Amino acid sequence: MLRKDVKSFDKNVFDEIGNKAAILISGDKNGFNGMTISWGALGVIWNKNVVFVFVRHSRYTYDFMEKSDSVTLSFLDDKYKKEKGLFGSLSGRNIDKFKETGLHHTYDPDFDGYYITECDYVFKCKKLYSVDLNDLPKDINEKFYKDNDIHRMYICEIKQYLVKNLDD
Numbered sequence: 001m002l003r004k005d006v007k008s009f010d011k012n013v014f015d016e017i018g019n020k021a022a023i024l025i026s027g028d029k030n031g032f033n034g035m036t037i038s039w040g041a042l043g044v045i046w047n048k049n050v051v052f053v054f055v056r057h058s059r060y061t062y063d064f065m066e067k068s069d070s071v072t073l074s075f076l077d078d079k080y081k082k083e084k085g086l087f088g089s090l091s092g093r094n095i096d097k098f099k100e101t102g103l104h105h106t107y108d109p110d111f112d113g114y115y116i117t118e119c120d121y122v123f124k125c126k127k128l129y130s131v132d133l134n135d136l137p138k139d140i141n142e143k144f145y146k147d148n149d150i151h152r153m154y155i156c157e158i159k160q161y162l163v164k165n166l167d168d
């Protein structure tokens with residue numbers, strides 16, 4: 001992987017996150033878990049380049065988001081659609097998603113976090129702030145939170161942007 005300036009990122013974020021989806025991995029050497037996300041944002045706050053991600057309390061990944069500061073977003077080609085589907089439908093509480101899909105994880109000891117080895121690019125991030133999404137408009141509440149399984153929003157600073165080295 002090649003390290004790049006995140007400001008050189010020039011992809012369509014609506015397509016990359018909303019349509020193609022990413023695999024979020026939360027956790028560190030003490031334990032980690034990954035799940036698919038297609039709600040999220042890239043942006044700037046407090047003069048830092050950040051990602052915003054939204055994780056429901058029911059996700060196993062939520063436990064790691066609360067315990068650890070390391071978060072990565074791995075973006076994979078759509079030839080891995082099935083694998084992204086599995087990461088987004090089964091829980092790490094019950095199965096080993098890496099074993100099940102054949103995807104691999106790479107550990108970065110300096111960062112103390114994991115990302116998907118097969119990704120085209122990855123944002124390695126550290127959690128800055130989080131808040132539960134409460135007091136939402138009634139129509140949104142009824143549509144998305146009938147069962148009270150609320151999202152927690154995490155703002156995470158992008159520490160490194162790595163892109164696949166096409167020569168590898």
Ligand SMILES: Cc1cc2nc3c(=O)[nH]c(=O)nc-3n(C[C@H](O)[C@H](O)[C@H](O)COP(=O)(O)O)c2cc1C
Binds near residue numbers: 036037040058085092
């Ligand atoms: C395309 C797609 C996008 C998803 N986006 C999100 C998301 O942004 N936030 C979220 O909490 N769950 C999202 N999910 C659901 C989780 O990925 C799913 O519940 C997963 O199985 C949770 O795994 P875990 O229990 O191992 O954490 C998405 C699922 C799919 C298939």
